[in-house]
Amino acid sequence: FAAALSTAGLTITSGLAVGIDAASHRGAIDAGGKTVAVVGTGLDQVYPRRHAGLMDDVARAGAVVSEFPVGTPPLPGHFPRRNRIISGLSTGVLVVEASLRSGSLITARAALDQGREVFAIPGSIHNPMARGCHALIKDGAKLVETVADIVEELSGFAGTTAGFAASGVPVDRPDPTALRLLKYVAWEPTSVDTLVTASGMSADEVAYLLLDLELKGHVESTPTGCYCRTTYDE
Structure with a gap:
């Protein structure tokens, strides 16, 4: 955002x-x-x-x-x-x-x-x-x-x-960096720490990208602070 x-x-x-x-x-x-x-x-x-x-x-x-x-x-x-x-x-x-x-x-x-x-x-x-x-x-x-x-x-x-x-770019399409993170988000709840370790990104960058992915409908947060994939985009 x-x-x-x-x-x-x-x-x-x-x-x-x-x-x-x-x-x-x-x-x-x-x-x-x-x-x-x-x-x-x-x-x-x-x-x-x-x-x-x-x-x-x-x-x-x-x-x-x-x-x-x-x-x-x-x-x-x-x-x-x-x-x-x-x-x-x-x-x-x-x-x-x-x-x-x-x-x-x-x-x-x-x-x-x-x-x-x-x-x-x-x-x-x-x-x-x-x-x-x-x-x-x-x-x-x-x-x-x-x-x-x-x-x-x-x-x-x-x-x-x-x-x-x-503009010609769909507002719900993740950028390449967000798509790179998305491949580490599982269909079952995945913790932020797991995503930081798997992606090699900083915690702040992962938090920013997860927010972008959630707002665009590609992941969903859980009450425990984890994230689940909701689309097949790669």
Whole structure:
């Protein structure tokens, strides 16, 4: 999603956290787009430490910003404050996965208070990590199945590319890297660790590609955090 949205002319803003945040920044960078990381520490701190390289890449591709002074460590109360800045800098907020107590819902509520668009991706009714998204959709968030759903909604804003959804590439066709990962996803539940080991890809890259494959209907997540293949595409 991040790569496609970057191609459409949007800047990707997220929080440099493990998982979807990191995958969003990396997707934008790999697509040659702009990305902004809002952190809950001083700018001289890296949290999590494993994202030091990613933080440098984000700074080169856009900006790393913080409201906290230099030397401020990562404290739990800082991250809800960070989230309101993420939404404030954004035209719209996309919630990919969220439990009912997820910090992503804090960001979504802040976005609504700030007059921003809120988008949510639905999931399995058996997946607790989809319940937050379902709650947002019930409350009026725009249901998102493809990148086109977002681009069409934001088409009036500067930077978005008109006609993006009408390109000759089907929105549900995985890219070659995603197809390479797909061959390791079994019809029975396959763990993320297994996919990282089998593919030789990083955990962040696997998380990003699994999200892309799930949104395009090629895999399905399970309540245990595993993934199952749903198509025969190779």
